[in-house]
Amino acid sequence: MDAKELIARRVAREIHPGMLVNLGIGLPSLVANFVPANAGVFFQAENGVIGLGARPPEGMEDPNLTDAGGGFVTAVPGAASIDSAMSFGLIRGGHLDMTVLGGLQVDARGRLANWKVPGKMVPGMGGAMDLVTGAKSVVVAMQHSARGEPKIVAECSLPLTSLRRVNLIVTDLAVIIPTEDGLVLTETAPGISVDEVRAQTGAPLTLAPDLREMELA
Amino acid sequence: MKRAIKPEAAAALIPDGSVLLIGGFMGVGSPHRLIDALVARGARGMTVVANDTAMPGHGIGKLVTAGVITRLVTSHIGLNPETQAKMIAGEIDVELVPQGSLVERIRAGGVGLGGILTPTGLGTEVEDDKPVIEVDGKRFLLEKPIKGDFALIAAHQADYVGNLAYSLTAHNFNPIMALAGATVIAEPDAIEPVGVIPPDAVKTPGVLVDHLIERAR
Numbered sequence: 001m002d003a004k005e006l007i008a009r010r011v012a013r014e015i016h017p018g019m020l021v022n023l024g025i026g027l028p029s030l031v032a033n034f035v036p037a038n039a040g041v042f043f044q045a046e047n048g049v050i051g052l053g054a055r056p057p058e059g060m061e062d063p064n065l066t067d068a069g070g071g072f073v074t075a076v077p078g079a080a081s082i083d084s085a086m087s088f089g090l091i092r093g094g095h096l097d098m099t100v101l102g103g104l105q106v107d108a109r110g111r112l113a114n115w116k117v118p119g120k121m122v123p124g125m126g127g128a129m130d131l132v133t134g135a136k137s138v139v140v141a142m143q144h145s146a147r148g149e150p151k152i153v154a155e156c157s158l159p160l161t162s163l164r165r166v167n168l169i170v171t172d173l174a175v176i177i178p179t180e181d182g183l184v185l186t187e188t189a190p191g192i193s194v195d196e197v198r199a200q201t202g203a204p205l206t207l208a209p210d211l212r213e214m215e216l217a
Numbered sequence: 218m219k220r221a222i223k224p225e226a227a228a229a230l231i232p233d234g235s236v237l238l239i240g241g242f243m244g245v246g247s248p249h250r251l252i253d254a255l256v257a258r259g260a261r262g263m264t265v266v267a268n269d270t271a272m273p274g275h276g277i278g279k280l281v282t283a284g285v286i287t288r289l290v291t292s293h294i295g296l297n298p299e300t301q302a303k304m305i306a307g308e309i310d311v312e313l314v315p316q317g318s319l320v321e322r323i324r325a326g327g328v329g330l331g332g333i334l335t336p337t338g339l340g341t342e343v344e345d346d347k348p349v350i351e352v353d354g355k356r357f358l359l360e361k362p363i364k365g366d367f368a369l370i371a372a373h374q375a376d377y378v379g380n381l382a383y384s385l386t387a388h389n390f391n392p393i394m395a396l397a398g399a400t401v402i403a404e405p406d407a408i409e410p411v412g413v414i415p416p417d418a419v420k421t422p423g424v425l426v427d428h429l430i431e432r433a434r
Binding site: 045046047048049062063064065066068069070075081082083084085088091092116121122123124125126127128129130133134159160161162163 | 343383
């Protein structure tokens with residue numbers, strides 16, 4: 001299993017029947033593969049559908065039915081199509097149970113940076129600032145480090161997406177819960193030691209009393 | 218009743234230097250033939266307000282390539298490296314706006330509001346130089362309304378009254394922009410006899426629409 005699949009399988013365990021969930025483009029979008037189709041979960045794509053379904057078979061694409069990355073999707077029975085004001089009303093208004101987003105950095109206060117690397121890459125925030133501000137729960141799904149550099153840092157050096165403390169960080173090495181008192185390590189990936197997690201983390205980690213091995217969907 | 222016009226005739230109505238609100242999300246729900254006509258007539262100096270600039274060679278990406286745009290108000294340019302390159306080179310002045318704030322600023326412009334108060338962007342670069350207003354103990358950013366000289370939108374169905382209905386994820390910014398353009402030009406996939414679109418299915422009442430683009434032949 002590669003790192004991305006491991007992260008996606010772990011995030012999938014956070015998703016429960018009856019939830020409305022928004023998955024970001026890239027790694028987070030893989031999470032849907034590990035949530036059973038009959039789980040009673042509605043996925044939102046912020047470009048305008050509640051009830052996002054799997055990729056259609058070739059030849060059965062609808063040019064007017066895509067996800068936020070522009071890829072062809074289907075809609076499940078019971079789906080609704082909405083405009084951008086309704087879509088972001090749901091997001092900002094607290095009607096979205098969970099958003100899963102990628103991250104460039106998360107700091108010791110649980111603040112996320114994921115929309116800009118000054119001078120290098122300026123993709124824009126898209127819906128990320130609204131999602132992090134408004135969703136009931138924010139899950140960051142990312143690789144623990146990038147080219148040997150920790151992505152979990154004492155203080156974000158990149159521009160913040162929001163001041164809001166995210167609820168959960170899931171990486172290929174660990175599950176971490178940001179709290180008022182700092183980052184708490186609650187799970188380690190199979191075969192990974194606490195020391196290995198600490199070596200690749202740029203912020204202090206407290207160990208949860210019930211620290212355990214990651215379970216995957 | 219409105220008589221449909223050719224895309225070239227519509228493009229001739231739009232002077233250089235106009236502010237254009239253009240519908241679409243990664244090209245889905247964009248007025249593609251109108252965009253082609255603007256490129257063909259060599260339009261210059263436009264301010265474009267749009268969710269994104271799609272990709273090079275697609276949708277609004279064609280306006281970027283052809284040098285039509287001098288100022289861009291948008292939420293995401295991550296999938297169009299050409300827009301990023303022109304921004305860094307100083308050829309296009311880009312204002313990045315969170316997607317939910319962008320759609321509500323356009324809505325505010327269209328429905329006569331003096332702006333919106335949103336928590337999105339507080340404490341980030343988006344806050345810079347904007348008033349922060351406290352309401353019942355909560356802090357909000359004041360985001361100003363946006364209006365356009367023209368709204369260039371796409372729809373699924375139109376009738377000759379100008380009523381519009383949309384399809385699936387091709388709604389996105391279109392119904393909102395239809396309120397905020399001084400002149401509204403709609404490019405439908407199909408134009409139906411009056412009465413075919415049920416009143417309950419009309420999302421944009423025809424009174425808002427000034428011109429229809431005739432069907433592709």
